[in-house]
Amino acid sequence: MSDIILKTEGLTKHYGGVHALNDANFELRAGEHVAIMGDNGAGKSTFVRQITGVERPTRGKLFFLGKEVHFSGPLDAREAGIETVFQTLALADDLDVPSNLFLGREKTLLNLGPFSILDRRGMRKATEEGLKRTAVKIPNINNPIRNMSGGQRQCVAIARTATFHSKLTIMDEPTAALGVQETEQVENIVRTLKAAGEPLILISHNMRQVFDLVDRIIVFRRGRIVANLNASETDGQDVVAYITGAKTGAEYAGAA
Amino acid sequence: MVGESAAGAALPGTKKKRHWPPELNALIGLIGIAIIFEILGWVVRDQSFFGNIVRLKIMILQVSIIGIIAIGVTQVIITGGIDLSSGSVVGATAMIAMSFAQVGTYDKAIFLEQGWVDLPVIVPIIVGLACGLLAGFINGALIAYTKIPPFIATLGMMVSARGVAKWWTKGQPVSFPTDQFAALGEGMMPVFIFLGILLLFHLIMTYTVYGKHTYAIGSNQDAARMSGINVERHLVLVYSIAGLLAGVAAMVLAARGLTAQSGMGVMYELDAIAMTVIGGVSLAGGRGSLIGTAIGMLIFGVIISGFTFIRLDAFYQEMIKGGIIVGAVVADVYRQKRRAAES
Numbered sequence: 001m002s003d004i005i006l007k008t009e010g011l012t013k014h015y016g017g018v019h020a021l022n023d024a025n026f027e028l029r030a031g032e033h034v035a036i037m038g039d040n041g042a043g044k045s046t047f048v049r050q051i052t053g054v055e056r057p058t059r060g061k062l063f064f065l066g067k068e069v070h071f072s073g074p075l076d077a078r079e080a081g082i083e084t085v086f087q088t089l090a091l092a093d094d095l096d097v098p099s100n101l102f103l104g105r106e107k108t109l110l111n112l113g114p115f116s117i118l119d120r121r122g123m124r125k126a127t128e129e130g131l132k133r134t135a136v137k138i139p140n141i142n143n144p145i146r147n148m149s150g151g152q153r154q155c156v157a158i159a160r161t162a163t164f165h166s167k168l169t170i171m172d173e174p175t176a177a178l179g180v181q182e183t184e185q186v187e188n189i190v191r192t193l194k195a196a197g198e199p200l201i202l203i204s205h206n207m208r209q210v211f212d213l214v215d216r217i218i219v220f221r222r223g224r225i226v227a228n229l230n231a232s233e234t235d236g237q238d239v240v241a242y243i244t245g246a247k248t249g250a251e252y253a254g255a256a
Numbered sequence: 257m258v259g260e261s262a263a264g265a266a267l268p269g270t271k272k273k274r275h276w277p278p279e280l281n282a283l284i285g286l287i288g289i290a291i292i293f294e295i296l297g298w299v300v301r302d303q304s305f306f307g308n309i310v311r312l313k314i315m316i317l318q319v320s321i322i323g324i325i326a327i328g329v330t331q332v333i334i335t336g337g338i339d340l341s342s343g344s345v346v347g348a349t350a351m352i353a354m355s356f357a358q359v360g361t362y363d364k365a366i367f368l369e370q371g372w373v374d375l376p377v378i379v380p381i382i383v384g385l386a387c388g389l390l391a392g393f394i395n396g397a398l399i400a401y402t403k404i405p406p407f408i409a410t411l412g413m414m415v416s417a418r419g420v421a422k423w424w425t426k427g428q429p430v431s432f433p434t435d436q437f438a439a440l441g442e443g444m445m446p447v448f449i450f451l452g453i454l455l456l457f458h459l460i461m462t463y464t465v466y467g468k469h470t471y472a473i474g475s476n477q478d479a480a481r482m483s484g485i486n487v488e489r490h491l492v493l494v495y496s497i498a499g500l501l502a503g504v505a506a507m508v509l510a511a512r513g514l515t516a517q518s519g520m521g522v523m524y525e526l527d528a529i530a531m532t533v534i535g536g537v538s539l540a541g542g543r544g545s546l547i548g549t550a551i552g553m554l555i556f557g558v559i560i561s562g563f564t565f566i567r568l569d570a571f572y573q574e575m576i577k578g579g580i581i582v583g584a585v586v587a588d589v590y591r592q593k594r595r596a597a598e599s
Contacts, residue, residue, distance in 0.1 A: 075484035090482040092475035094542035095468070103472055104483030106465050114493060116465045146595070 003030040005199045011060035020046040022223045031197040035210040038220030052084045053077035081167030085157045097141035098127040130163030134189045151182025170201045207236045278536025279548040286555045293562035300566045319557035320450035324505040326528040328498030330549040336474040336541025337406035341413035342502040345391045346521030347421035349506035353384030354430040354516035357437035377436035384507040392499015396492035421518040431515040441512025458546045474541025531556045533584040
């Protein structure tokens with residue numbers, strides 16, 4: 001199928017004797033928003049680390065946009081079009097918003113190797129457009145982000161994805177540390193992405209948020225995918241049952 | 257909760273605090289200290305401190321050679337590192353570069369037998385730059401690839417480079433440079449060299465990818481790495497530049513004194529670090545600028561020549577200098593704490 005954005009086959013990661021991720025088969029289609037849920041240590045973050053190039057899987061295949069890929073580092077994945085908002089924000093506090101958005105891939109006016117001249121105006125403009133696309137409002141993008149609230153910083157991290165026209169966005173608990181209003185702001189960005197038809201993988205513990213935002217829910221338990229549910233055909237209790245292991249999906253029987 | 261969200265709604269993301277640059281603090285400090293010495297001047301010596309142009313010239317000359325080092329040290333500190341080797345690198349580089357700059361009429365010239373005397377000035381300059389660059393490169397490579405703390409790597413270089421300085425001539429001073437080489441340190445030349453380098457690196461730090469990455473690494477090294485910056489390669493570059501600038505300072509210093517001695521540059525690294533920190537560059541990395549360092553350098557200069565002016569004993573001068581360095585770091589730590597409490 002050509003509308004499959006990301007696909008994994010038997011993705012496995014062992015840390016020594018710890019089987020953090022076992023035989024994960026996962027598919028994401030164009031425009032789809034999928035949530036990954038599961039208890040702490042169920043393998044969610046391990047899964048994300050494999051598909052974003054932070055770690056290399058022990059076994060298994062990864063297909064992105066129809067081609068098998070082997071990412072040798074996070075930059076590889078990012079260049080391929082997978083943009084990740086990590087739990088620990090990968091932001092430099094002392095730099096302003098455009099510098100953070102373009103960190104590591106600055107626009108330049110004149111290429112002089114490491115001493116290339118920055119295209120500051122171009123980056124500022126692209127930043128403003130990216131922020132507009134995600135409907136993020138930041139009072140002054142030229143301030144260092146140290147002085148910004150948690151929500152604004154999270155928005156900056158998310159706005160990266162919009163600025164670079166990424167093909168897949170992954171968010172690892174984007175609202176875990178945010179207040180009510182800030183959470184709403186981030187959720188609105190997710191809705192904007194949905195409306196724009198941009199695919200997304202969301203890792204979250206927040207049941208309400210998940211049901212509000214996504215089409216499909218994948219549940220991890222003990223390093224395995226134990227359920228693949230349509231958000232419209234399931235409910236919170238059901239998902240909790242899968243997370244805790246009280247219930248196991250028919251096609252996954254014996255997996256837990 | 258209701259009150260909180262209402263307040264938030266009234267001020268959607270308006271955490272607009274006035275951005276108070278540390279350079280401004282340093283500038284206010286400079287003016288304050290200048291006024292104190294002006295007053296002390298009238299009280300103690302019954303004359304103006306700043307009214308004397310010759311004194312000001314000497315003051316600027318004294319600090320601008322160390323200022324050249326401080327330009328490199330500032331970049332290192334912005335990455336969150338430290339360079340303790342600059343003083344020793346000055347010693348080693350001065351000795352080696354000077355021995356390629358000697359006149360042929362001097363019968364004890366190091367390379368008289370080989371005929372390497374009266375060489376064009378470009379030869380000792382290239383040798384000097386190469387020495388500094390090599391020392392900095394070794395520092396950077398050690399720090400970036402063996403992951404040892406910058407403090408240890410550059411401490412090792414501090415000891416080793418001093419050893420090189422002594423070994424080169426078995427402790428004998430190297431004197432009698434060519435006129436061309438001596439011109440590097442003549443008159444106000446050191447100040448002009450300092451200003452040229454300051455301007456160059458200010459532009460580099462502000463307008464190039466190099467500057468952006470230097471700040472990013474000091475601000476959040478993991479974020480820099482995750483963003484795809486080659487942190488290791490960049491650190492090697494930053495330390496190499498710091499070494500290179502120590503090499504420049506060495507040649508200017510040797511040219512000015514018309515001689516190089518193995519003990520040259522002792523403690524210069526600490527003076528350079530002090531100028532940097534006084535200028536508002538945070539030892540934690542990520543913050544500060546070369547403009548700040550330039551102001552820090554002037555503060556340093558005013559204090560040192562001010563003490564001499566009011567005829568304070570040299571012993572007291574050293575004691576107070578130590579206190580000022582510690583004070584500047586304490587102020588930096590306090591600033592960081594306050595900032596952490598705010599966010």
